[in-house]
Amino acid sequence: MKVDTGIIKSNTYIGKDVYKMEIQTDLADEVQCGQFVEVEVPNYFLRRPISVCEVKEDHTIVLVYKVVGDGTRFMTTMHDEISLFGPCGNGFPVVDEDVLLIGGGVGVPPLLQTAKEYKKIGKNVSVVVGFNTKEDAILIDELKKYSDALYIATMDGSEGTKGTVIDAINENNVDCEYVLSCGPLPMLKAINTKYTKGCISLEARMACGIGACMGCVVKDNEGNSLRVCKDGPVFPIGKVVL
Numbered sequence: 106m107k108v109d110t111g112i113i114k115s116n117t118y119i120g121k122d123v124y125k126m127e128i129q130t131d132l133a134d135e136v137q138c139g140q141f142v143e144v145e146v147p148n149y150f151l152r153r154p155i156s157v158c159e160v161k162e163d164h165t166i167v168l169v170y171k172v173v174g175d176g177t178r179f180m181t182t183m184h185d186e187i188s189l190f191g192p193c194g195n196g197f198p199v200v201d202e203d204v205l206l207i208g209g210g211v212g213v214p215p216l217l218q219t220a221k222e223y224k225k226i227g228k229n230v231s232v233v234v235g236f237n238t239k240e241d242a243i244l245i246d247e248l249k250k251y252s253d254a255l256y257i258a259t260m261d262g263s264e265g266t267k268g269t270v271i272d273a274i275n276e277n278n279v280d281c282e283y284v285l286s287c288g289p290l291p292m293l294k295a296i297n298t299k300y301t302k303g304c305i306s307l308e309a310r311m312a313c314g315i316g317a318c319m320g321c322v323v324k325d326n327e328g329n330s331l332r333v334c335k336d337g338p339v340f341p342i343g344k345v346v347l
């Protein structure tokens with residue numbers, strides 16, 4: 106992990122409060138799928154954790170972020186340089202299994218690099234992504250490039266299956282049993298109930314981002330404390346009390 110000043114190559118609006126930032130940085134050579142970087146937002150004390158969506162040639166990483174508050178709003182105005190700390194966290198495992206990637210909302214971005222990694226080793230990649238409405242859907246064309254099957258669920262039924270990712274999985278008889286997932290808590294709870302093999306990636310409010318402050322702690326089934334920023338954000342299905 107290190108601090109690097111990256112060069113912002115582009116920072117563009119891709120739909121409904123969501124932006125895509127391409128950054129040239131030395132960190133690109135070290136990132137594993139599912140890891141995140143801590144972004145420095147000028148004039149804000151705490152860095153903001155954002156998952157690495159994709160690693161591209163020419164030492165470039167892609168971040169896809171949603172504007173939810175002042176920090177992410179300021180990020181939309183950044184076009185020159187950006188200070189990054191990372192890569193942080195453990196990332197998704199890349200194992201010798203066909204994989205089902207399940208994402209919800211802004212949990213979808215880290216699944217893109219994960220799909221690429223599984224395709225690279227010749228595995229079958231199924232993707233199921235869920236959004237509130239069709240307008241919230243992101244990264245669909247990109248994910249199609251690296252998957253064998255892709256299904257969409259929207260809560261209002263404006264695209265794909267009406268309902269949750271679990272409804273889309275049932276409707277389309279998606280039967281892969283090794284799952285990697287990132288998204289909102291209710292979705293992760295449903296995955297913990299339905300599946301036993303694979304991992305989920307958690308979100309937490311973070312302060313230090315390096316395991317020192319205990320500000321992002323969750324509990325495992327035996328009552329032990331786990332830091333989302335350092336022990337996670339990726340945990341085996343069933344390990345963490347959600």
Ligand SMILES: Cc1cc2nc3c(=O)[nH]c(=O)nc-3n(C[C@H](O)[C@H](O)[C@H](O)COP(=O)(O)OP(=O)(O)OC[C@H]3O[C@@H](n4cnc5c(N)ncnc54)[C@H](O)[C@@H]3O)c2cc1C
Nearest residue numbers: 153154155156169170171173174175176177211308309310
């Ligand atoms: C490991 C990790 C990876 C992440 N990856 C992405 C990503 O790829 N794309 C993306 O858009 N976002 C991602 N996030 C969430 C992102 O870090 C927050 O949205 C961001 O820090 C908010 O900063 P802000 O200053 O705009 O909002 P603030 O002003 O800090 O907060 C605005 C609102 O957002 C809520 N909020 C802030 N941070 C979080 C959080 N971590 N979890 C849940 N709610 C939060 C606050 O409670 C508040 O309601 C990730 C978070 C973690 C922990």
Ligand code: FES
Nearest residue numbers: 312314316319334
């Ligand atoms: S944010 Fe400080 S320990 Fe995780």
